[in-house]
Amino acid sequence: MYFAPREFPLRNGQTATFRGPLPTDAASDLACMRTTFAETDFLLHLLEEVNPDEARHAAALQSAANDPNTLLLFCVVNGEVVARMHGSINPLKKVRHRFRLGVSVMQEYWSLGIATLLMNAAEEVARTLSCTQMELEVMAHNIRARALYERLGYRIVQVRPDAIRLADGQLIDEYLMIKKL
Numbered sequence: 750m751y752f753a754p755r756e757f758p759l760r761n762g763q764t765a766t767f768r769g770p771l772p773t774d775a776a777s778d779l780a781c782m783r784t785t786f787a788e789t790d791f792l793l794h795l796l797e798e799v800n801p802d803e804a805r806h807a808a809a810l811q812s813a814a815n816d817p818n819t820l821l822l823f824c825v826v827n828g829e830v831v832a833r834m835h836g837s838i839n840p841l842k843k844v845r846h847r848f849r850l851g852v853s854v855m856q857e858y859w860s861l862g863i864a865t866l867l868m869n870a871a872e873e874v875a876r877t878l879s880c881t882q883m884e885l886e887v888m889a890h891n892i893r894a895r896a897l898y899e900r901l902g903y904r905i906v907q908v909r910p911d912a913i914r915l916a917d918g919q920l921i922d923e924y925l926m927i928k929k930l
Contacts, residue, residue, distance in 0.1 A: 750820045752874065759861040766825045767870055769814050774823060774830060775807035781830040785853040790915050791891040792853055820874050824863050831858045834867040838878060848875035849884045868901055872930065881930050888913055889922035903928040
């Protein structure tokens with residue numbers, strides 16, 4: 750899905766560009782993914798699950814950009830991908846009103862407003878697609894993210910006990926959070 754590039758000032762004075770992926774972003778996006786997966790246990794993927802094949806990743810980025818049911822947004826600072834938001838709607842009519850999303854931000858760029866801006870951009874797109882509900886999953890121990898989502902109007906509607914098994918074997922509950930539009 751296409752998203753026209755937009756520039757936003759960050760709290761640290763830098764300028765961020767939000768835009769959809771380009772095949773030439775493959776190396777930068779892979780670096781962002783490797784960094785975020787290594788920095789936190791709050792994401793579903795483990796570092797070793799990142800496929801390092803740049804050509805294959807470039808093709809996946811192009812596929813996402815061309816998919817009318819997928820929104821992939823990058824936050825680019827100084828030419829590098831530093832955060833990403835993946836959102837999607839189901840093509841089935843009964844559930845097409847639901848927009849599901851996930852956000853990851855490199856730790857160096859936390860607390861600069863990037864996640865809020867990405868979430869707001871996703872909501873804007875969801876509204877243009879006639880979605881009436883935003884949905885996301887968050888691990889119970891991710892207090893910062895939960896606080897952000899609650900501040901943006903999301904609420905917990907389901908607890909999935911022991912839904913996540915961390916690399917050390919620890920089981921973590923997962924919350925399904927929604928926001929009505």
